[in-house]
Amino acid sequence: MIELKVVRVGNSLGVRLPREALNRLHLEDGDRVILTESPEGGYRLTPYDPEFECQMKVAEEGMRRYRNTLKVLSE
Template identity: 85%
Template sequence: MVELKIVKVGNSLGVRLPREVVTRLHVEDGDRLILTESPEGGYRLTPYDPEFEAQMKVAEEGMRRYRNTLKALAE
């Protein structure tokens, strides 16, 4: 477990990532990260992956298109 401290950055808030976290994520200054909610109720921080983003756009479009069908299947 790594404890992060929230710091003021201009008019925003941010966190500083320790070197060990940056190394493990294989990221560097200027890279993008994705923060997603986990099923357990927490959050997960991962490096940005353009291929995954494209796949999610396709999935979201499919869920929008078949919204009624998915709702019926969930019942």
């Protein structure tokens, strides 16, 4: 577990990632990351993946288009 401290960056707040975390995530200065909510109620930080973003857009469109069908199937 790595503890992070929230710090002021201009008019915003941010966190600084230690070198160990940057190395494990294969991140460098200027890289993008994604913060997603996990099923357990926490959050997960992962490197940005443009292919995954494209897949999620397709999935979201399908869920929107077939919303009623998915609702019936979930009952």
